[in-house]
Amino acid sequence: MSDVLVRARGLTKRFGDFIAVDGIDVEVRPGEAFGFLGPNGAGKSSTMKMIGCVSPVTSGELQVFGMDPATHGPAIRARLGVCPQEDMLDGELTVEENLWIYGRYFGLSRREARARAQGLLEFAQLTDRRSDRVEPLSGGMKRRLTIARALISEPDLLLLDEPTTGLDPQARHVLWDKLFRLKQQGVTLIVTTHYMDEAEQLCDRLVVMDGGRIAAQGSPRELIERHCSREVLELRLDPVVSATGTTGAARGVELLGEAFGERLGERVEVLPDRVLVYTDDGEAALEAAHARGVRPISSLVRRASLEDVFLTLTGRTLVD
Amino acid sequence: MLAARVIERNVLAYRRLWVAFLTGFAEPVFYLFSLGLGVGALVHSVTTDAGTTVEYATFVAPALLASSAMNGAIFDSTYNVFFKLRYARTYEAMLATPIGPRDLALGEIAWSLIRGAMYSAAFLAVAVAIGAVDSWWGLLALPAAVFIALAFSAVGMFATTFMRSFLDFDFITLAIQPMFLFSATFFPLGTYPDALRLLVQATPLYHGVALERGLMLGEVGWGLLGHVAYLAILGMIGAVGVSRRLARLLLS
Numbered sequence: 001m002s003d004v005l006v007r008a009r010g011l012t013k014r015f016g017d018f019i020a021v022d023g024i025d026v027e028v029r030p031g032e033a034f035g036f037l038g039p040n041g042a043g044k045s046s047t048m049k050m051i052g053c054v055s056p057v058t059s060g061e062l063q064v065f066g067m068d069p070a071t072h073g074p075a076i077r078a079r080l081g082v083c084p085q086e087d088m089l090d091g092e093l094t095v096e097e098n099l100w101i102y103g104r105y106f107g108l109s110r111r112e113a114r115a116r117a118q119g120l121l122e123f124a125q126l127t128d129r130r131s132d133r134v135e136p137l138s139g140g141m142k143r144r145l146t147i148a149r150a151l152i153s154e155p156d157l158l159l160l161d162e163p164t165t166g167l168d169p170q171a172r173h174v175l176w177d178k179l180f181r182l183k184q185q186g187v188t189l190i191v192t193t194h195y196m197d198e199a200e201q202l203c204d205r206l207v208v209m210d211g212g213r214i215a216a217q218g219s220p221r222e223l224i225e226r227h228c229s230r231e232v233l234e235l236r237l238d239p240v241v242s243a244t245g246t247t248g249a250a251r252g253v254e255l256l257g258e259a260f261g262e263r264l265g266e267r268v269e270v271l272p273d274r275v276l277v278y279t280d281d282g283e284a285a286l287e288a289a290h291a292r293g294v295r296p297i298s299s300l301v302r303r304a305s306l307e308d309v310f311l312t313l314t315g316r317t318l319v320d
Numbered sequence: 321m322l323a324a325r326v327i328e329r330n331v332l333a334y335r336r337l338w339v340a341f342l343t344g345f346a347e348p349v350f351y352l353f354s355l356g357l358g359v360g361a362l363v364h365s366v367t368t369d370a371g372t373t374v375e376y377a378t379f380v381a382p383a384l385l386a387s388s389a390m391n392g393a394i395f396d397s398t399y400n401v402f403f404k405l406r407y408a409r410t411y412e413a414m415l416a417t418p419i420g421p422r423d424l425a426l427g428e429i430a431w432s433l434i435r436g437a438m439y440s441a442a443f444l445a446v447a448v449a450i451g452a453v454d455s456w457w458g459l460l461a462l463p464a465a466v467f468i469a470l471a472f473s474a475v476g477m478f479a480t481t482f483m484r485s486f487l488d489f490d491f492i493t494l495a496i497q498p499m500f501l502f503s504a505t506f507f508p509l510g511t512y513p514d515a516l517r518l519l520v521q522a523t524p525l526y527h528g529v530a531l532e533r534g535l536m537l538g539e540v541g542w543g544l545l546g547h548v549a550y551l552a553i554l555g556m557i558g559a560v561g562v563s564r565r566l567a568r569l570l571l572s
Binding site: 015052054055056073074075077078080082084086088089090091092093097101102104105106107150153 | 322325328329332333337408409410412413414415416417418419420570571572
């Protein structure tokens with residue numbers, strides 16, 4: 001038990017006919033930051049709720065801290081910190097009371113709850129807003145308060161469901177910094193996100209979920225290596241119709257296809273506004289394209305990111 | 321006992337909402353003055369179902385006490401619970417802690433009882449002050465009010481778990497209003513036609529009123545325990561129902 005905090009085998013969640021989570025296998029070890037990455041509706045939140053013991057498992061096996069959520073829900077929840085997708089702060093209470101009463105829900109003594117609330121106010125940089133109601137706080141402040149609230153019980157495992165969704169870049173970076181500090185303190189994190197940069201920043205290991213299944217898993221680096229190339233060449237091609245009737249862009253794609261698809265064996269993806277060439281050497285690919293007569297409006301060579309992996313695995317169709 | 325933490329949270333929230341308490345207390349007192357003293361000046365005495373003749377204020381005071389316990393309990397267990405359940409999602413946040421749906425149900429019902437008891441205590445003090453309580457048995461009117469609050473808060477909360485929007489609360493008003501007016505509150509049961517009498521006797525407020533009236537007028541008999549049993553059983557059925565419904569709604 002000590003080497004695995006969460007163990008799922010064939011974990012399945014069904015709502016009527018809809019299968020939200022379709023038999024996933026997952027193991028989360030102490031001290032790591034584990035990510036569930038996927039588009040909306042991939043089954044991330046359903047998985048988190050099952051781990052958080054607020055959603056019964058339909059079938060398969062799930063153990064959290066070596067216990068079964070069906071029979072030991074309260075005991076498991078006592079050791080969990082949960083930061084839900086929506087803040088769900090208590091609007092009838094002040095900032096400080098939100099922290100304090102949450103400690104009381106976990107059975108802390110009044111004095112202990114008060115002492116921890118002090119520390120967490122500082123952690124969340126909300127000490128000067130302690131007596132304010134929750135509603136006037138900014139989105140970033142609410143999120144920090146929600147995370148602070150999840151920490152009042154000093155959990156062994158922190159569940160963060162899309163912790164930075166809807167935040168501006170500054171607030172997001174502040175939050176990543178906070179989460180990074182927690183990780184360094186040895187708190188195990190499980191994060192769901194559809195932000196690639198977030199997964200890259202925070203997660204030691206992650207699974208990419210799509211349609212309730214695990215599409216891939218590994219460290220961010222491994223996933224990029226396995227499912228993507230090292231670099232990506234992005235080309236913007238001119239879509240103007242030429243004298244021969246074909247569009248310039250289409251001709252450019254043909255040329256690129258000849259240049260890479262056949263000759264170099266690179267993968268080329270055509271998007272409405274640009275062409276992506278997955279390659280291990282972006283500059284060389286760009287030169288090859290030039291040599292073939294492709295004249296892009298603009299070009300960009302960048303490192304492959306989890307975003308590329310994600311889109312490769314889950315496709316570009318919009319999911320709602 | 322984690323249900324106690326649910327109560328603690330409400331105490332914390334209501335420290336700033338003491339005005340709500342004031343109105344909950346004021347309403348039945350206004351009725352007591354208007355009906356008991358005002359109408360009482362016209363209707364000098366009433367013959368109760370037990371056959372004794374009492375002043376109108378003395379007759380109506382127990383009914384108003386029962387109604388105030390009902391109103392206090394209903395208000396908290398319906399509007400406030402609905403808001404926390406559907407809008408503020410307070411319960412969802414609470415269920416991420418060791419607190420479970422049963423703790424939630426017990427805590428919220430207990431909190432309604434506390435509110436109901438506080439209104440009743442204040443009302444009882446006023447009723448005693450204007451001389452509308454005849455018997456020392458009247459001291460038991462307060463614990464009796466807790467049973468009334470239990471029945472109404474548990475059933476009210478159970479009904480609330482089925483509500484989809486605030487519009488549905490008209491159904492609560494639809495149930496409460498006639499009960500308030502016709503549960504032998506303002507005139508004795510004997511004045512109703514036979515068919516209606518059975519209907520009146522089936523309502524929970526009737527049992528609350530009959531219980532309070534028996535105690536405050538000193539017309540005490542074993543029959544009063546029947547009223548207590550009715551209210552207690554209704555309360556327990558409601559409490560089990562609430563706990564199941566919360567689990568169904570929140571742990572899906």
